[in-house]
Every structure is written in C-alpha cells, then in structure tokens.
Amino acid sequence: MPRRIREQQIIDVAVRVFSKRGYHASSVDEIADLAGISKPMVYLYLESKEGLFIACLRREADRLVRAFQDAAREAGPPDQRLYAGLRAFFAFVAEHRDGWVVLYRQAAELSESIAREVALARRAVLAQVAGLVREGVQGQGAQGQGAQGEGGDGAGQLREEDADFVAHSLVGAADSLTDWMERHPGQSPDGVALRLMNMVWAGMERVLRGESWVPHSG
Amino acid sequence: MPRRIREQQIIDVAVRVFSKRGYHASSVDEIADLAGISKPMVYLYLESKEGLFIACLRREADRLVRAFQDAAREAGPPDQRLYAGLRAFFAFVAEHRDGWVVLYRQAAELSESIAREVALARRAVLAQVAGLVREGVQGQGAQGQGAQGEGGDGAGQLREEDADFVAHSLVGAADSLTDWMERHPGQSPDGVALRLMNMVWAGMERVLRGESWVPHSG
Amino acid sequence: MPRRIREQQIIDVAVRVFSKRGYHASSVDEIADLAGISKPMVYLYLESKEGLFIACLRREADRLVRAFQDAAREAGPPDQRLYAGLRAFFAFVAEHRDGWVVLYRQAAELSESIAREVALARRAVLAQVAGLVREGVQGQGAQGQGAQGEGGDGAGQLREEDADFVAHSLVGAADSLTDWMERHPGQSPDGVALRLMNMVWAGMERVLRGESWVPHSG
Amino acid sequence: MPRRIREQQIIDVAVRVFSKRGYHASSVDEIADLAGISKPMVYLYLESKEGLFIACLRREADRLVRAFQDAAREAGPPDQRLYAGLRAFFAFVAEHRDGWVVLYRQAAELSESIAREVALARRAVLAQVAGLVREGVQGQGAQGQGAQGEGGDGAGQLREEDADFVAHSLVGAADSLTDWMERHPGQSPDGVALRLMNMVWAGMERVLRGESWVPHSG
C-alpha cells in the first residue's frame, strides 16, 4: 500500500482517538490497532507520538481554513460574508467534531513543543475570522471609535486589536456553542450561525456608529 | 500541621499543576513535591488522583460562582448587573487563571467519572451567567420573540433556550478572551468586560425589539 | 524467541517463586528477573499478576490430574488402582513440590477471584481421588452402610458423601505427608503410598463389612 | 485500660484478620481500626507486624495443645483416648476456625523468620497427636512390624517414625476435612472424628497384627 494513503489512514484514526481520549490518554498501540497496522509503521511514517499529533493538528487546521476560505470567496456585502464564514465554521465543527476537538480542546495537557504547534494552527484559524471581521468593519461606516477604556490610541493599531478581540470572542463562543448544539440536536449549524450573527453583528454596527454602551448610565 | 490547612495547601498546588500540565500529564509525585510533603499524605487526605482533581474542581467552581453572586448582588438595572457579572468573571480569571483552566480546559482527556464532575461544575457556572442574561432580557422590552430560524415555538421554553445560548456564547467568548488578555497585558478585566458588553448587549436589544438581522433576503 | 516457549519459561519460574514466597510476597519484578526478561513481557504474555498465577495454577493442576489418570489407566483390582493413584500422587509431589505448594498452600491470602480458580483446580484433583475411592468401594463387598453417626440416610447419596470424605482425608494426609517426606529423605514416594494404603485401606474394608469401630460402648 | 487486656483484644482481632486475609494481605491499619485503637498502640504492645503474627501463632497453638491435653487426660483404653483427642481437635477447629487457619494455612507466604515460628508451633501440635498415637500403638498388640518398604531397621526408631507418619496423616486429613465440614454443615465435629477413627484405626490394628496390605496380591 502506497505511503501517502497509509499516512492519511493513520491520521484519520489518530484524529478520532486523540479527540476521544485526549493526547496523553491516547496510546499509540490503540491507534495502530484501529488503523489495522503494526506499531512500527506508525513510527516509520510519523516519527513519534508528537509527530503524529502535529500531523493531525495541521491537517485539521488546513481543512478548517480551507472551508472558511471557500465560504469567504462568495461575493456579497461584508455582513453576508461574515455570516457565510460562520456558517462554514459551524458546518465544519458539526461534521468534523473530532478535528475541532483536536484543535481546540487540548490546551492544558500538551508539552511545550506541541503547544507551540497548537498555537500556530489556532492562529491560522483565528486569522481567517479576524480577516472577515476586519473586512466587514471596514466595509461599514468607518468612522467608529473601535475601542473604549484604556488602550485606545492609534487608529490603525486599534482596528487590528479590535478585530482580534472580536475574532477571539467569536471562536470562543463558537467552541462553546458546540456543546450547546450537542444538547439541542434539532438546531442546524446554519441556525446557530444566524443566532450568533444576530447577537453580535448589530452590536458591532452600533459601536461603529459611535453609540457605545457605557456603564452606569445605559 | 493540622489537616485542614494541609488539605488547602495541597489543593493550591494541585490547581497550579493541573492547570499547567493537564490532568494526565500531571503526576501526584510532582504535586506532593511542590507542596513540600510526601506522596502518601496526598492519598491520605484526598483519596486518589481523581479525588484530588475533583477537590480542585469543586473549590474553583465554588469560588467563581461566589464571585459571580457577589457581583450580582449589586443593585441596578439588568444591563448594569450583567456588566458587573462579566467584570467579576474577568477579574476572577485574571486573578485565578489556573482555576479557570482547571475548570474549562480539560474536556477531552478525562475519565468518564471525572467528566461528570466537570460537567456539574461547569453547569453551575453557566447557570449563573444564564440567570443574569435571563433577568436582563426580562428587564428589557419583553415582547421580542428571541429565537429565529428553526426551533422557535413556545415562548417560555424559548426564553430558556435563548438564555442558554447566550450564556454559552458569553462563557465561550470569555474563555477565549482569556488568551487575548494574555497577549494584551495592558487591558484590565473591566475593559474586556466593557468591550464584550458593547459587542453583545446592543445586538440583544435590537433582537428583542424584533429587528433581527437576516441573511441576504430573509 | 517464540511466544509459546517464553510463556512456558515464565510460568516455570513463576511456579517456583509463588511456591517459595506465596502469592502476595512474590513480586512480578523478581519473576521477570529470574526468567531473564523484562517486566513488560510478563504483562504482555500473561496479562496481570493474577493471570500469571492462574496460569500456574492451571498448568500444575493439569499435570497432576494427568499423572493421576495415567496411573489409573492401569488394569487391576480397585485396591491396586487406588495404590497406583497414590503412588502417582506422591511421585508428582516429590518431583513437582513447587506445583503442589502452589495448588494447595495458598488458601488464606488470595483475592476472591483467584480463590475461585484455586477451588476449581483443587476440585479437579479431588475428583480424581474420589473417583478411585468410589470405584474401590464398589469393587469390594458393596453391602456396607458406609457412614455412621448422624447423616446416614439414603445409601446412594451416602456413598457420594463418603467417597468425598475419604478423598478429602487422603489429599489432606498426602499434603501433610509432603512435609514428613521432606524430613525423611530416605523414603521413596512408593513407600509413602504403601504406608498410607495400609493405614487406610484395611480400615475401609472392615467398615464396609459392617464392623465399624464405636466409641466406648457403641 | 490495662496492658494485658488490650494485648489480648488486639490479638483477638489480629487472628481474625490474618485468618481472613492471610499475612501479607492483612494491614496493621485494619487491625488497629477493628481493635478500636490507634496504630502506634499496636507497635507499642506487639513490636511489629511479625511480632503480632507470632503472638497470634503462639496463643492459638497453646489453646489447641491445651484442648488436646484436656481431652487426653480422660482415662480409658488407648483407642478411646485417640478418639477423644480427635474429637477435641475437630471441636477446636470448628470453634476456632480462625486460629486453625492462622496455624495451618499460612505456609507459603511467610518470611523465613516467621516460618521458623510456624514450624515450632506446628511441631507442638503434631507432638500431641503423635503422643496419643504412640501410646495407642503400644497399648495394643505390640508385635507389629510398623513400617514396610525401605526404611525399616531399628524398632525403636521405627516406632517413632511411624507415629510421626500417622500424626502427619491425621493432622493433614483433619485440616482438609475442615473444608469437607464446611460443605457438609450437618456434620458435628464428633461425627467427623468418628468417621476418621473408623477409617484409620482398624487399618492400624491389622497392620500391627502383621496383616499388612501388599501390592499386586491384595
């Protein structure tokens, strides 16, 4: 059997196992067994357990980023594109739950060297979201203040920071909504995306228009 | 040294270690060493590694819930109270980063029996947030439908579901913003809470007024 | 080295160690060392310390039962066959002292699950002896009552009980005579068997003839 | 509470626990708990786990020997006295099962130093039985050959050896019949003694009369 195919088979299994058990609780033995090959093959192709995990990480991040990019290629106004991105995101998570878990629910238990890779993969995903957000914000009335409280100085650097803030919020919310979806099986990924869009977008519009909410005098 | 004090010392250390390494990668040996005692003491007081982790879990969840409740006791209109809750939340995470990580970044690697405890602890936290949200929504113009797309039928059951949706979003976003905060050390917890409030609250207001965002040509 | 051979090597050593130290005082470490392999091999082949012990148990019980059956295949009158069986028994114990100890000197210290296996193995041995005894008794004048004192009612059920009684006595005596043999190295297994036969058989003959011994003024 | 009483209380509990779990599987913790005292007390009074076990051993051997001696004090012909001894023995085992187990079912798992003590205690018991047997044999027609096969030389030394042989057989049989009794709860200790007497005594009589059983010409 040719190398590339075997490699993908192994990664397929590994993503499933890592997602189900977590990195440390997963054993190379089990992965090899489920892949129907012997352990030395795993080491021949993927070098080590860490190498195997990183391969999983990269493949799943790539898939997610590509899904995003495909969705973002759609023409249309910025809000529609952000919505399309969110829809793609939730669809991906719904269909590739294991991949998502590998990417976003393994924070605490990883060695420094892997943690770096995770950070990289996540940044790739976050960059996509932030890109859409920035685009949307620029597409709208661009006279908004962006940030409040401390930290508000240069406008350019501000925009960057804001987009990152929103991207973090959205991805974090999306991750958490993953659990919500599991408890509400009737909800489609599109429905969840729509709900989230409603909750967030309008607020952003208002903020950009300068009508920000302030404490103590709502 | 009296038992209760030792117990707290052990839990203090354990939260730190579990947070840094994750459950499986943490060793009781290391925890005992850092606590300055021998391993058997850990087992004498906390029963097992699982027992130790659960003790950490419970204490940190209790602390967070209490912080929330204290903040929510503040008088004021609902939006101010939600803001106060978020502020308390970010303050807690900023001060007890380890506790938060123990509570919310250990999904995949835990045994069934611990996973149950984690779910319980998280639900306690989510319930606090959902409570504030529900209150806020009721305080506002209460004639809105709340949910869009599929799933919108009975209003009472709907409100429940919506509050849960928002609570999940907020907690997920907050968790993720934790990372954002680490990369922007200048930002105070209050500033983050304010930003999040702005992003979300206005949107909710509009939705409740019935002006929901719809895709393309809804 | 092929698996089956290693397995037998391990069991060989384990029987020796378990016999010398007893189950709990034996360490898998020592067994692995003496077998000239590493500990993980023991676990790979025998699953656990319990599994290892049970394997020892089964092999030694099989050997003993087979020795018995081979001896009993000899033609001849029942008393000669019982004698042959006893001879085989003492020969086995003399040659496989360790095996016998593993089978019959581990009562108190075993976990419930192992105790079950021990009971099974012992019952297999006892059944052999009881079979020979029953046969011998039937071969003789079969009109005797068998049992005295309370408990003597149905003849069929009685015979069963009696054979069991004698089998227990013989196996117990034989076990104990094992120690006697160690203190009298000049004695051959055949000699011990002959002595035991003399002590017991004649008595059984008389009892079956109805001339039972009675206390004081029976 | 005075020392002697406490000591006996501890030994009471220890005999029970050692009998149930075996030496190694018993923990000083459990014994102290069941005795209602703290662990250091056990060490203060009994020195060590080994010391505790040896104390158990000695007390139970003493009790058994005393029971035997009391029974043997009865007047009467030698066979009656042997019967009385056996009765006493089975009565003891039936009433002090734990003590018996501690004495006779702990062979394999003990350290050399304890094994010596066990051998001593057992020899005391065996000596009692052998004494009764020797006495009985001398009381009867004293012209018998005693031993067959190899090993038959000087008569005095022979008698000694024979009595020891019979004593071993009887104690071994008795130990094993302990199990038989557990499976036949209707049987009284006296009944078991009677059965055993019948099986053995008549044979001994015949042997002493010179009518020994020989192989191949029954």
Place this chain on the structure above:
DNA sequence: TATGAATGAGCCTTCATTCAT
C-alpha cells in the same frame, strides 16, 4: 496510656520507543 501526622520504600501496571527479521 494514647494518637494525629508523616514518610521511605516498594509494587503493579502502562507506555513510547526500538531492533532484528
């Protein structure tokens, strides 16, 4: 007389990894 607190040592078990074939 009595104990709460504490530990060094050891055992069962598992796992990532490699070598010879």
Place this chain on the structure above:
DNA sequence: AATGAATGAAGGCTCATTCAT
C-alpha cells in the same frame, strides 16, 4: 513495506513504621 519481540522509564497507590505531642 511490514512486524513480532522486547524494554527503560515512569506513574498511581499502599504499607509498615516512627516521631512529636
């Protein structure tokens, strides 16, 4: 391309034993 055999290292847990009070 593929694997059966093998292991060093480490982790969870328990236990007999002691000290300070």
